[in-house]
Structures are given as C-alpha cells and as structure tokens.
Amino acid sequence: MKRPDFDLEKAPFVTVQLPVFNELYVVERLIETVARFDYPRDRFEIQVLDDSTDETVDVIAKKVAEIRATGIDIHHIHRTNRTGYKAGALAEAMDKVKGEFIAIFDADFLPNPNFLMETIPYFDDPKVGVVQTRWSHINKNYSLLTELQAFGLNAHFSIEQSGRNAAGHYINFNGTGGVWRKKTISDAGGWEHDTLTEDLDLSYRAQMKGWKFRYLENVTAPAELPVAMSALKNQQFRWTKGGAECFRKMSKTLLTTRGLKFSDRIHGLAHLFNSSVFVFIFFTAILSIPVLLIKASTDKYDTVMMVGSFFILSTVFLMVYYWLSYRDKTNNSVLSFIRFIGRFIQFLTVSMGLSLHNTIAVMEGYFGIKSSFVRTPKFNISSGKQDWKANKYVEKKINLVTVLEGLLSLVFLGAVVFGIVMGDYGLIPFHAMLFIGFGLVFLYSIGQMTWLNKRSGKLELAEEI
Numbered sequence: 001m002k003r004p005d006f007d008l009e010k011a012p013f014v015t016v017q018l019p020v021f022n023e024l025y026v027v028e029r030l031i032e033t034v035a036r037f038d039y040p041r042d043r044f045e046i047q048v049l050d051d052s053t054d055e056t057v058d059v060i061a062k063k064v065a066e067i068r069a070t071g072i073d074i075h076h077i078h079r080t081n082r083t084g085y086k087a088g089a090l091a092e093a094m095d096k097v098k099g100e101f102i103a104i105f106d107a108d109f110l111p112n113p114n115f116l117m118e119t120i121p122y123f124d125d126p127k128v129g130v131v132q133t134r135w136s137h138i139n140k141n142y143s144l145l146t147e148l149q150a151f152g153l154n155a156h157f158s159i160e161q162s163g164r165n166a167a168g169h170y171i172n173f174n175g176t177g178g179v180w181r182k183k184t185i186s187d188a189g190g191w192e193h194d195t196l197t198e199d200l201d202l203s204y205r206a207q208m209k210g211w212k213f214r215y216l217e218n219v220t221a222p223a224e225l226p227v228a229m230s231a232l233k234n235q236q237f238r239w240t241k242g243g244a245e246c247f248r249k250m251s252k253t254l255l256t257t258r259g260l261k262f263s264d265r266i267h268g269l270a271h272l273f274n275s276s277v278f279v280f281i282f283f284t285a286i287l288s289i290p291v292l293l294i295k296a297s298t299d300k301y302d303t304v305m306m307v308g309s310f311f312i313l314s315t316v317f318l319m320v321y322y323w324l325s326y327r328d329k330t331n332n333s334v335l336s337f338i339r340f341i342g343r344f345i346q347f348l349t350v351s352m353g354l355s356l357h358n359t360i361a362v363m364e365g366y367f368g369i370k371s372s373f374v375r376t377p378k379f380n381i382s383s384g385k386q387d388w389k390a391n392k393y394v395e396k397k398i399n400l401v402t403v404l405e406g407l408l409s410l411v412f413l414g415a416v417v418f419g420i421v422m423g424d425y426g427l428i429p430f431h432a433m434l435f436i437g438f439g440l441v442f443l444y445s446i447g448q449m450t451w452l453n454k455r456s457g458k459l460e461l462a463e464e465i
Helices: 027-035 056-068 085-096 115-123 144-167 182-187 198-208 229-256 262-297 302-325 333-353 355-367 400-422 428-453
Strands: 014-020 044-050 074-078 101-104 128-137 178-181 212-223
Touching: 014 027, 014 085, 014 115, 027 044, 027 056, 044 056, 044 085, 056 074, 074 085, 085 182, 085 198, 101 115, 101 182, 115 128, 115 178, 115 212, 128 144, 128 182, 128 198, 144 212, 144 229, 144 262, 144 302, 144 333, 178 182, 182 198, 198 212, 198 229, 198 262, 229 262, 229 355, 229 428, 262 302, 262 333, 262 355, 262 400, 262 428, 302 333, 333 355, 333 428, 355 400, 355 428, 400 428
Parallel strands: 014 044, 014 101, 044 074, 128 212
Antiparallel strands: 101 178, 128 178
8 A cells, every 4th residue: 555645744743652561671662762753743742651560660750751851742641550451541641642643552562763654644534543553573583482473473464454454344453553543532432441452342343433444564563572481371361361352342233233334244253253263272172082082982983084074174274374474485485385384383283282271261251251451571672592581570470271281281192192002193193283282381381480480499389370
C-alpha cells in the first residue's frame, strides 16, 4: 500500500502512551527511543503511564525530567493502584490526552524515529480508526526459544493480519506498535478490563461500530522477545486466556449485531476462537494413548484408523501457511526450504509442549475464571549472549504445571517405546514430538529456575498453578 500524501505543515497532534509496570531494565531505553521521533516537536506529547511499585518510579521520574529539559512535551502519570492493569491505566489517562491520535508502545519496544511519519498519513480516510504495524525482533537470534517465537509471530503478522486486512475482514490491534484515532476509542466504549486482552476486545467493538483498521506489513515496530521460558509462559497464558475471554464476551454480539457481513461474522468467530487450538492439541495427545493401546489389542478398528490418518494432510496446509511467512528465504530455495522444514518441526514440537499450559489458560477463559494481569518480564537484550539471570522479575518457583509437563514427557517416551516394541510405528513420530516438546518446556523451565535459585540451594514449589 502506497503511503498517502502527507502535509507536514498540517500534521495532527499525537499522544504517545507508554504503559509500564516495574520495568527497571528497559524503561529508560523506551523513553529515550520515543523522544527521538522525528515528528514535529510541537505536534506530539509523551505520556509515561506508570503503575510501578518499585524503584522504576524514581528511574522514570529522573528520565522524564531529563527529556523534558530538551524541550519534549513529556508527562509522568503514576498510579498508586493497578485497577484494571494496563487497560485501566490507558482508560484513566484518556481525559489527559491532547492528541487526535494515540500511539501505544509496550516497554519492550524500540520504535524507529520515523514511526509517526510512516503511520499517521494512513489516517487520510476519516473512517480509519487504527493503523497497526508489523513487529520485528531485535533479539531473534539470541536462542532457539527466540527464533521459534519469531517464526510464529511472523506468520501471525504476514499471513493472518495481512490476509484478513486485504480481504476487508476484522483484524486486531496487537496491544502495541500501532496508532488509534482517539475518537474511535471513545465511540467503541473505551478501554475495558474484563478480559486479559483489552486490545482484542476494543478492536472488535470498534470494527463492529464500522471503523476501519489498516495493517502495514512494510512498517515495522522493533521489539525484544522473551528469553526465559517463564516469561514466554506468562505471555502465552495472557494471550490464550484473553482470546478465550473475548470469544466468551464478544461471540454473541458478533452474531447478533445488525448490519455485519456474514463473512465478517464467520471470520471473526474463527479469529476469536483460535486460541482453542491448544485444547485440541492437548486432548488429541492424551487420547492418542488409548488409541495406541486399542491398535495393539485388536484390528477391529483398523479401517477407522486408516480413514482418520487422512487428516494428517492438514499438516501440509499448515506448512504452506508458515512457509509463506518464512523470512529467512535465500536465493538458494532448496537450502532455504530445508532450513524451513527443520524450523517448522521445532516450532510444532515446542507448541505441543506448551499445550497443557495453554489449555489451562483457555479453559479458565471459557469458564470465566478471573486472574491477574501478569506482565511479561523484559530483559534489555538486543544481541549476543547477554546475561539476564539477575533479572529480579523472572519467576523463580516451580509450579505444578511444570511438574506435569515433565511427567507427560515421560508418558510419551513410554508411548514411543511401546510402539517400537509392538511394531506399530504409525504414532511414533507424533509421540516423539510430544516427548521432546514437553521435555524441552520442562527442561527450559527447570534449568532457568535451578540457575536462579542455586544460591539458596533449593527449589520451591509454587502454591498456585
């Protein structure tokens, strides 16, 4: 999409909001980065929406004073309670917003200086309520964990967001790296905090009101990926549970609101329901054990098993989906495809390993079980093997889910051995991936926690899941 003409002399006023909570390691970097925007200085302000309860408050106050001394219009808005968490902070700041447009960045983002110049022109249509950009990854090559996260996120942005937007269907503001028209937020009912994904919730309410969203594939918002398994789990839990909560909250409205296109209703329901894929993965994994035993004890259901194996073809479609988004293509397409196959298998394997954790999140969302907004710890890692073990925000306790992940790894190892002994090799690849997936998630979690707790000489079992 070609950028619309933009008259800098008529540049609209923009408010840049930075919602943060206890971000000791990255908040200075964030503020300094946003202060370097090349948008006209008299046409934007910065609001640091600070819910912190530790020394981050003082760090922000000092940095804000330093930036303000350079002539930047910047404000430190500190709340003494976290009512509504991020959504609550955004909602409470609305009456202080001077801008016609609001750009939002989480603490792990490092937007380019030209971010506003690259996004604001796309509001040329008065019905455009949101412009969302693609996330890029400043520490993609840090570890296997970050490489797999980048692999999955690239597919979300390049295929899901691009495809839905090109077809005119509903997309979502991704919580950060995008810009809202202030009027859109108000018209849609404002920020609400009854789900863990306030961004998805408000996105659907706005689009059902008739507002248009634009996704810019070629404009990136650089960000840092979590490098610790506990941080990734926190993020996954929030995203998957929040998606389920939004399905529970919005599905009836999506079906009954007058004037919506039938295709928007169908695509919207599928979008809101997509975090449930982990439930199907997990229960397919569990049910594969009795299937293996049935196959070993009788040939009565061989025809059913053969017909069921037809659905393995769905993996081919999934592979095409990820291949189209794969950003490591080279001129040697054969070698590139071979590398892709390896990465695809790794990604599926670790996704299987996260299925128990994410299934609990999804089911809590559907059953209306409320939980706190647990933000993802940030590390201030951009490249190289920088040490993050001293990060005080990282989870240092083993919870019950981690223990169960270790046990499930052993169960599926047993299934692999059983299949070999019985000469039934059909399910061995599936069970091997489950064994490795649950095992990797367990070992990543235990390895991280063991290192963090070695000084105390013990590991603790968390009371809560």
